Amino acid sequence: MPRTRSSSITRRLILASLTLMPVLLGITGVAIDRAHTSSLISAEQEQLRLQFFGLLGAIEWQDGEIEMGDRLKEPRFWQFRSGLYAEIRHRDGSVIWRSVSSDTLNLPIPDNMPRSGRELFGETEINTEAFFTFYYHAIWETEEENEIPLLFSLYSQQSTLLHEQKNFRNQISLWLGLVLLISLFVSALTLYWGLRPLRKLAKDLLRLEQGETLQLSDDYPRELQGITYNLNQLLSKEKKQRERYRNTLADLAHSLKTPLAVLKSGSADSSAANEQIARMDNIINYQLKRAVSGGKQNLSSRTYIKPLIDRLTNSLEKVYRDKSIQFQNQLNAELALTIDEQDAMELFGNLLDNASKACKEKIIISATESQHQCHVLIDDDGLGINESQRQTLLQRGFRGDQYGQGQGLGLAIVRDIIDSYEGDISFSQSSLGGLHVKLTLAKL
Numbered sequence: 446m447p448r449t450r451s452s453s454i455t456r457r458l459i460l461a462s463l464t465l466m467p468v469l470l471g472i473t474g475v476a477i478d479r480a481h482t483s484s485l486i487s488a489e490q491e492q493l494r495l496q497f498f499g500l501l502g503a504i505e506w507q508d509g510e511i512e513m514g515d516r517l518k519e520p521r522f523w524q525f526r527s528g529l530y531a532e533i534r535h536r537d538g539s540v541i542w543r544s545v546s547s548d549t550l551n552l553p554i555p556d557n558m559p560r561s562g563r564e565l566f567g568e569t570e571i572n573t574e575a576f577f578t579f580y581y582h583a584i585w586e587t588e589e590e591n592e593i594p595l596l597f598s599l600y601s602q603q604s605t606l607l608h609e610q611k612n613f614r615n616q617i618s619l620w621l622g623l624v625l626l627i628s629l630f631v632s633a634l635t636l637y638w639g640l641r642p643l644r645k646l647a648k649d650l651l652r653l654e655q656g657e658t659l660q661l662s663d664d665y666p667r668e669l670q671g672i673t674y675n676l677n678q679l680l681s682k683e684k685k686q687r688e689r690y691r692n693t694l695a696d697l698a699h700s701l702k703t704p705l706a707v708l709k710s711g712s713a714d715s716s717a718a719n720e721q722i723a724r725m726d727n728i729i730n731y732q733l734k735r736a737v738s739g740g741k742q743n744l745s746s747r748t749y750i751k752p753l754i755d756r757l758t759n760s761l762e763k764v765y766r767d768k769s770i771q772f773q774n775q776l777n778a779e780l781a782l783t784i785d786e787q788d789a790m791e792l793f794g795n796l797l798d799n800a801s802k803a804c805k806e807k808i809i810i811s812a813t814e815s816q817h818q819c820h821v822l823i824d825d826d827g828l829g830i831n832e833s834q835r836q837t838l839l840q841r842g843f844r845g846d847q848y849g850q851g852q853g854l855g856l857a858i859v860r861d862i863i864d865s866y867e868g869d870i871s872f873s874q875s876s877l878g879g880l881h882v883k884l885t886l887a888k889l
Contacts, residue, residue, distance in 0.1 A: 454643070455636055462632045470621045470628075481613055485606050486577075490566045493579035493599050497564075500531055500597065506587060511542040522546055528602035530571075536594045547600075555580050558596060568603075575603040642666050646673070659684075748786045750793075750821065751776040754810055757790070757797050765801045775811040782819060782886045784866055792862045796823055796882055799856070803827035803879055819888040827879035835872040 496519060503516035511533060521527035522544040530547035534540050538554055550571060558580070559565040565580040579599040584592050642665055652658045660680055661673045751774060758772040782789070800808050804825035813820045863870050868886040875881035 455640055458636050459633065462629060466625060466628055466632075470625050474617055474621050477617055478610075478614055482610055485609060489577050489601060489606060490579070493566070493577060493601055494564070496529070496531070496599055496601075497579060497581055497597055500599070501583070504533075504585075506585075513542070526550075528604070530600040532598050534596045534598065536596065541595070552598065552600060555596075555598070558582055561594070569600070571600065575607075576600045577603060577606075642669055653680075747781045748784050748789045749778070749781050750789070750812075751778045751780060753786070753789055754793060754797075757794055758808075758810075761797055761801050768801070768804070769806060770801055770804060771807045773807070773809045775809065776821075777812065777814075780812060780814070780819060780888070782888050784886060788862050788866075792859055792884075793821075795856065795859050796884070800825040800827075800880070800882070803829075805879075807877060809877070814888065817887060818885055821884040821886070823882040823884070824875040824877050825879035826875070826877035829874060829879045830872070 499519060500517065500522075503513050503518075505512045505514070505516065517523075519529070521529040522531060524546055525548060527546040530544055530550065530552060532540055532543035532547060532552055534554070536558075543552070552571065553569050555565065555578070557565070559582045561582050561584055563582060565578075567578045567580075569576055569578050577600070579597075579601075581597040583595050583597060585595050586592050646661070646665065646669060649658070649661050653661065660677050663670070663673070665673050754774050754776060758774060762770060762772065784792070797808070797810075800823055804827045807826045809822075809824045811822045811824075813822070859870065863884070863886070866886055868884065870885070871883045873881045873883070
């Protein structure tokens with residue numbers, strides 16, 4: 446069967462890191478940027494508040510008008526279009542005083558005037574440029590004990606803050622990107638180191654499967670020791686069970702050898718007895734061999750099929766010489782299957798023997814190949830088997846022929862061998878008129 450590409454734990458973890466880490470660092474970057482921006486805005490608000498107190502302390506009334514003079518120390522209020530502007534208005538909106546920096550500018554009037562003694566911080570646009578605003582509604586008490594409501598308005602250009610924000614974002618992006626690269630590199634190294642025991646376990650299992658070792662080592666982390674311990678227990682139990690079967694069959698073979706030898710020597714004139722004795726001898730030898738081999742042991746075993754089929758057909762031509770069977774071996778000489786040679790002999794020997802019994806005079810052996818599989822096809826020109834009987838051909842003890850030969854074990858043995866190599870077999874009507882056998886096995 447072709448192997449489907451299995452998923453990798455390492456690939457999953459790396460993909461998870463590549464997906465989640467940028468998201469987490471991105472969220473972190475956004476949170477830091479918002480905190481930084483909030484800090485800048487708070488600092489700007491505090492700066493405008495200080496500018497307001499400086500402006501308030503510099504006020505002097507003369508003849509009902511405000512005079513600042515040299516008392517206003519902030520130089521940007523005296524520089525034209527410096528980016529820092531201020532003005533003082535009456536409650537009705539009329540301007541009492543404005544800074545030199547705001548000459549020729551139309552400064553906006555707040556839509557919502559703050560209550561007396563309260564400040565209001567916000568944002569606005571002046572000539573399409575963004576500004577922070579600071580409004581304060583004060584009650585000025587004159588020497589004559591008159592109360593004059595005044596609205597102080599200060600405007601600070603946001604370009605400096607935006608420039609600072611842009612630089613900070615570039616820096617944080619650079620550093621977070623560097624952190625991402627380092628984190629991914631460290632994660633990859635950690636995954637490689639952390640999953641090394643699993644790779645070691647996979648190699649040890651492969652060595653175990655190829656017969657290079659009998660048990661897994663104990664040199665595994667605590668998390669894997671339960672698995673390796675259970676596998677070793679299972680291997681030990683299977684080995685003991687196989688030994689028990691081997692000993693039982695060996696005892697059986699040893700017990701039957703002597704009576705068989707006596708029967709052979711004492712019944713030389715009885716062809717029927719000799720035939721049954723030979724059949725019993727063959728069954729015992731084969732079952733003993735299968736018990737010792739224990740099925741598929743080495744995945745690296747391979748067998749070239751065409752010469753094996755030629756040997757079998759040469760023997761069958763002698764056994765069935767009265768039929769003059771025409772065997773057509775159409776297999777490719779380079780075709781090799783991952784199967785032990787003795788198992789292949791037993792497998793194709795049973796199938797070709799059945800075909801030889803059923804055919805009239807012709808048997809064709811051919812094959813079709815794919816990337817990982819080979820389908821060996823055997824067709825005969827016999828009478829065939831009806832569809833209802835094909836479903837039970839592989840059952841132990843069932844005989845599909847009516848020739849009076851055999852115990853119905855041949856195809857059951859074929860089924861056992863195919864199952865041990867994870868293959869498949871099916872039956873259908875042949876184009877020659879008889880039975881079409883399709884055998885599927887893995888190839889190299």
